[in-house]
Amino acid sequence: MNVTSSNHNIRKAKSFAMNGLCILCAVLVILPLGLILFYLIQKGASSLNWAFFTGLPKSAGVPGGGMGNAIVGTLELLALASGIGVPIGVLGGVYLSEYGGERMNTWIRFWADVLNGVPSIVWGMVAYALVVLPMKGFSAWAGALALAFIMIPLVLRTTEEVLALVPRSYREAALALGLPQWKTIVRIILPTARRGIITGILLAMGRVAGETAPLLFTALGNDYWNKNLSKPIAALPLEIFNYSISPYDDWNRQAWAGALVLVAMTFCLSLSVRLFSTGRFQKNT
Amino acid sequence: MNLTMTPEETKTAPRGQADHAGTAAPRPQSKPNAAATSSPAAPALSVKNLSVFFGKHQVLKSVSLNIDARAVTAIIGPSGCGKSTFLRSLNRMHELVPTSRVEGDIRLFGEDIYSKSVEPVIVRRRVGMVFQKSNPFPTMSIGENVVVGLRLNGVRNRTVLAEQTEKSLRMAALWDEVKDRLNAPAISLSGGQQQRLCIARALAVQPEVLLMDEPASALDPLATSKIEDLIRELRKDYTIVIVTHNMQQAARASDYTAFFYMGDLVEFGPTAQIFTSPKQKRTEDYVTGRFG
Numbered sequence: 001m002n003v004t005s006s007n008h009n010i011r012k013a014k015s016f017a018m019n020g021l022c023i024l025c026a027v028l029v030i031l032p033l034g035l036i037l038f039y040l041i042q043k044g045a046s047s048l049n050w051a052f053f054t055g056l057p058k059s060a061g062v063p064g065g066g067m068g069n070a071i072v073g074t075l076e077l078l079a080l081a082s083g084i085g086v087p088i089g090v091l092g093g094v095y096l097s098e099y100g101g102e103r104m105n106t107w108i109r110f111w112a113d114v115l116n117g118v119p120s121i122v123w124g125m126v127a128y129a130l131v132v133l134p135m136k137g138f139s140a141w142a143g144a145l146a147l148a149f150i151m152i153p154l155v156l157r158t159t160e161e162v163l164a165l166v167p168r169s170y171r172e173a174a175l176a177l178g179l180p181q182w183k184t185i186v187r188i189i190l191p192t193a194r195r196g197i198i199t200g201i202l203l204a205m206g207r208v209a210g211e212t213a214p215l216l217f218t219a220l221g222n223d224y225w226n227k228n229l230s231k232p233i234a235a236l237p238l239e240i241f242n243y244s245i246s247p248y249d250d251w252n253r254q255a256w257a258g259a260l261v262l263v264a265m266t267f268c269l270s271l272s273v274r275l276f277s278t279g280r281f282q283k284n285t
Numbered sequence: 286m287n288l289t290m291t292p293e294e295t296k297t298a299p300r301g302q303a304d305h306a307g308t309a310a311p312r313p314q315s316k317p318n319a320a321a322t323s324s325p326a327a328p329a330l331s332v333k334n335l336s337v338f339f340g341k342h343q344v345l346k347s348v349s350l351n352i353d354a355r356a357v358t359a360i361i362g363p364s365g366c367g368k369s370t371f372l373r374s375l376n377r378m379h380e381l382v383p384t385s386r387v388e389g390d391i392r393l394f395g396e397d398i399y400s401k402s403v404e405p406v407i408v409r410r411r412v413g414m415v416f417q418k419s420n421p422f423p424t425m426s427i428g429e430n431v432v433v434g435l436r437l438n439g440v441r442n443r444t445v446l447a448e449q450t451e452k453s454l455r456m457a458a459l460w461d462e463v464k465d466r467l468n469a470p471a472i473s474l475s476g477g478q479q480q481r482l483c484i485a486r487a488l489a490v491q492p493e494v495l496l497m498d499e500p501a502s503a504l505d506p507l508a509t510s511k512i513e514d515l516i517r518e519l520r521k522d523y524t525i526v527i528v529t530h531n532m533q534q535a536a537r538a539s540d541y542t543a544f545f546y547m548g549d550l551v552e553f554g555p556t557a558q559i560f561t562s563p564k565q566k567r568t569e570d571y572v573t574g575r576f577g
Binding site: 169170172183188 | 422
């Protein structure tokens with residue numbers, strides 16, 4: 001065989017073309033994100049000021065006003081939803097990966113995947129039936145529960161998948177030292193999988209942070225500061241929704257600014273937790 | 286009563302020098318034949334009619350043998366002959382496979398380790414294990430890896446932990462190489478060092494028996510010879526059972542050798558006898574390299 005056969009040039013050209021295609025696709029994936037960010041900054045940045053972060057919304061026609069209550073409300077809802085959803089999701093994932101029998105696991109996995117596909121507004125209805133009706137009123141609790149429902153299957157599946165990636169040899173090593181299984185899981189397996197689990201939790205939080213539908217008839221929204229979790233609470237997505245469908249230009253501008261803040265919040269959330277979650281000996285990827 | 290006392294005594298008795306001065310000196314050849322019941326000292330492990338099943342598949346077929354205390358017993362045989370299963374049944378590690386089932390009787394210094402009242406966790410604390418592939422915990426430093434077994438079993442005293450770190454690393458012949466960087470990540474060590482770290486980790490919980498599943502098969506010749514030196518050193522204080530694919534290793538490092546084939550224990554005796562004048566034709570064929 002000739003080393004410099006004519007095939008060589010054809011193969012080179014093919015390789016070049018395929019490489020180009022891959023790069024193009026990668027760019028196409030990133031491009032919408034860049035465009036969205038650009039557009040949001042263009043439309044929303046001008047309405048951002050100190051009052052936007054600290055103030056309450058003003059009535060229609062009055063310029064200015066802020067979304068401080070909605071920003072705090074979203075953070076509260078996220079914290080409550082995580083407080084409910086993360087323990088259930090993580091513990092469920094641990095059960096699936098470390099304890100459960102094959103048949104049972106197949107069923108739980110199947111149902112978790114089905115739940116993952118349930119439209120978020122349905123979760124809002126579930127929370128409405130479970131909390132709003134018995135408590136006779138919209139509340140932060142109801143909103144948080146609806147968001148937690150969405151988080152649980154997400155966190156459960158990622159936790160399980162990440163734990164399955166921890167090599168069996170670590171479990172064997174720990175058990176061979178005479179450690180009980182629960183200590184092996186809590187002190188050896190979970191720390192090894194820590195970063196993956198945290199990433200899964202973050203993704204779930206990021207997903208629910210922007211959910212509007214499940215909050216419509218649970219958290220409802222509130223024009224003032226929420227002082228009682230059993231009362232309606234404001235949330236950024238709700239505020240954005242209400243403001244963007246309103247006929248007032250002022251409010252539309254506020255909605256753009258709110259969307260920018262929401263995107264920035266999820267971005268900061270994932271960035272900061274990622275930095276803090278770096279394992280001592282594990283590189284950050 | 287006596288039987289249940291024995292392990293306690295071995296645990297509290299000073300290990301090393303005076304205790305077994307008589308048995309440490311002679312080489313394997315001069316040791317009494319322990320194949321039968323003629324061994325004068327009580328065996329560390331006595332295995333009777335052990336059969337192990339995974340599902341419907343029988344991996345071990347009624348194996349009986351006695352493993353002497355403070356000696357190295359090598360398990361040899363071709364792949365799939367049940368060596369590893371035998372080793373794992375000695376500290377109940379095979380139970381990690383849900384379909385496994387055991388028949389027969391294994392006694393650790395007289396105590397039935399499969400008795401209903403015995404927890405596998407306790408058995409594994411007394412019968413430690415080193416695996417084929419080194420597996421130090423990646424989230425921990427070198428020092429933390431050594432004493433993780435003690436720490437997670439409730440030892441909090443820093444002085445005790447520090448002492449045990451040094452002692453275990455010295456026994457594993459690793460102390461001089463790592464004493465200045467105990468806080469470095471364990472995975473920064475070389476393959477051979479990682480394996481010695483795993484040995485130190487297993488020794489730190491002060492087991493009575495140490496099981497080794499092909500501990501040097503993934504290592505280069507130099508690291509392998511270090512592990513073998515270590516095994517010869519450790520036999521002064523520990524009962525060691527080692528599974529190996531390497532015939533020379535069995536010949537060099539062990540006092541007794543058991544040859545397994547297709548789930549049967551074919552022959553068991555002093556290593557010198559197995560390698561120079563085996564009684565069974567199959568053993569001879571295997572150790573001379575005619576098959577396997």
